[in-house]
Amino acid sequence: MVCAFIVITAVFVLLCWLLKINKEYYILALFARRVRAKDGRSVENIAPILKGRTIFANCFDLYGKDHAGIFRYYRDSAQAMGKSYLVYAFGSPTYNIIDPVNVEFVLSHTSLITKSTDYDFMQPALHKGLLTSTGKKWHTRRTMITPTFRFNILVQFEEVFRAESQKFVTQFEHQAESIISLTELIPRFSLNSICETAMGINLDDMPERGDNYRESIKKFEKCFVKTFSNPLHYYGTIFNIFPLNENIPYLRVVHEFTNDIIAKRRILLEEELNERRCNQLPDDDIYVNKKRRFAMLDTLICAEKDGLIDHAGICEEVNTLMFGGFDTSSIGLMFTIFNLALYQDMQELCYQEILTHIDDQSTVDINQLSNLKYLDRFIKETIRICPPVPVIGRQTSEETELPNGLILPAGSQIIMHVFDLHRNPKYWDKPEEFDPDRFLPKNSINRHPYAYIPFSMGLRNCIGQKYVMMLIKTLLCFLLKKFQILPVTDAKDLVFNTGITLRVENNVKVKLVLRNK
Numbered sequence: 001m002v003c004a005f006i007v008i009t010a011v012f013v014l015l016c017w018l019l020k021i022n023k024e025y026y027i028l029a030l031f032a033r034r035v036r037a038k039d040g041r042s043v044e045n046i047a048p049i050l051k052g053r054t055i056f057a058n059c060f061d062l063y064g065k066d067h068a069g070i071f072r073y074y075r076d077s078a079q080a081m082g083k084s085y086l087v088y089a090f091g092s093p094t095y096n097i098i099d100p101v102n103v104e105f106v107l108s109h110t111s112l113i114t115k116s117t118d119y120d121f122m123q124p125a126l127h128k129g130l131l132t133s134t135g136k137k138w139h140t141r142r143t144m145i146t147p148t149f150r151f152n153i154l155v156q157f158e159e160v161f162r163a164e165s166q167k168f169v170t171q172f173e174h175q176a177e178s179i180i181s182l183t184e185l186i187p188r189f190s191l192n193s194i195c196e197t198a199m200g201i202n203l204d205d206m207p208e209r210g211d212n213y214r215e216s217i218k219k220f221e222k223c224f225v226k227t228f229s230n231p232l233h234y235y236g237t238i239f240n241i242f243p244l245n246e247n248i249p250y251l252r253v254v255h256e257f258t259n260d261i262i263a264k265r266r267i268l269l270e271e272e273l274n275e276r277r278c279n280q281l282p283d284d285d286i287y288v289n290k291k292r293r294f295a296m297l298d299t300l301i302c303a304e305k306d307g308l309i310d311h312a313g314i315c316e317e318v319n320t321l322m323f324g325g326f327d328t329s330s331i332g333l334m335f336t337i338f339n340l341a342l343y344q345d346m347q348e349l350c351y352q353e354i355l356t357h358i359d360d361q362s363t364v365d366i367n368q369l370s371n372l373k374y375l376d377r378f379i380k381e382t383i384r385i386c387p388p389v390p391v392i393g394r395q396t397s398e399e400t401e402l403p404n405g406l407i408l409p410a411g412s413q414i415i416m417h418v419f420d421l422h423r424n425p426k427y428w429d430k431p432e433e434f435d436p437d438r439f440l441p442k443n444s445i446n447r448h449p450y451a452y453i454p455f456s457m458g459l460r461n462c463i464g465q466k467y468v469m470m471l472i473k474t475l476l477c478f479l480l481k482k483f484q485i486l487p488v489t490d491a492k493d494l495v496f497n498t499g500i501t502l503r504v505e506n507n508v509k510v511k512l513v514l515r516n517k
């Protein structure tokens, strides 16, 4: 009798306690603290809450979906909600942003620079480099690496971009027509270019190492998606046990590749420094040496000598720059070439513009590239409609009030869906239509400045945006001067997938037809 009384009382107390904390926490979303609204307003009037698939809020919404299914889920959610919306999963709320007003607030907020927890799952491959780190470490590294993307350094890369572009087109010059797989060939081109410019290492004598690296990154990405979509893998300890095991062989290939690159560059740089000492030249003007090209990796190796970074730090940044650089550039280039094939009249405009401004592509430089205004708009429109980085994430480190009155508790996740933002019909007329002239100055005047953020904005914007525009334009000068590009893969068949970056399921192909001289 007494026992029954104790049990009933305990259950009652427990229920009362749960009822009380239910006001503050979404218990079934594994104790996620609830978002509040200023002045007692209703949260749902400001941001709709997406209904979860199970009673555990949104914890299991992605579970069991393949990469295309996850991609579709986010697009359908954005469409169904019609505005930025909330989900509750894995112990925290997530504010999913698809409008530029909220994006502006987040990206210009100096305290919102810590990446969302999804980025933790990239760390086995990238460690805590520029992309994933935060606070003082991020700030120090950003200050160290930013100068290596300045104009006077970028101009030194023209030569590599031209040589790699020439190598690319030479493969197809001997046939009147060639059907090529952009999915296979473009990543090789981008990785070679990044390795030679940023790392100062030519991959020509080790092409299979580059191929293995790219293949391993692809496999790692599959584990990445599995991790963030599976509640069992989500939490640190479990994540560290399961997926890491699966990843070990791929990670070994990735890290051995980057370690070899660092080792090779150390030797080359030492030779260079010795030569300079023999000629009694100071070390510190190495970056502006006219005879030899400076590689971004040299900055890190020199900083190590000054005690500003250690070997582990160099590895973090090399992994980050290699992955961040080659993968996003490949996607941008692949979709630009694919769109040139789809829109023949626009391809002709790009071609004519190149003929007008570039006499000889084998000497094309950064200044001549800046005259290609239509091509510039074409690339911008491509990365509007197919943003290589379709999602940018942040988390709050303290309670944060948004301009719309929402109050996000500390530890809230903020996901900015660039893909949906770039198609938001409130800010883009006929968003599904491909129209480079959206980016004519007269058509951009009234657009919200944060409606278009392929390279992000603010403190943590992309460090490589000028670099990649230069790379893409150089290859297109070579390609369009030699070939007309015709479509092979049907645009209607494209199936977008979720990955670390934007993916398509298809092997994307085009036909190159040699132009008459």
Ligand code: HEM
Binding pocket: 115, 130, 131, 132, 142, 194, 198, 320, 321, 324, 325, 326, 328, 329, 332, 383, 387, 388, 389, 392, 393, 453, 454, 455, 456, 459, 460, 461, 462, 463, 464, 465, 467, 468
């Ligand atoms: C079309 C090509 C590219 C696109 C669309 C792109 C896009 C972006 C975006 C959206 C971010 C912000 C990510 C975030 O906040 O989580 C970013 C950051 C970054 N990007 Fe790029 N990127 C491209 C090419 C490159 C290249 C070529 C490099 C280097 C060679 C590069 C290096 C980086 C780095 C290091 C960061 C982290 C910056 C920081 O947090 O301080 N990116 N990029």
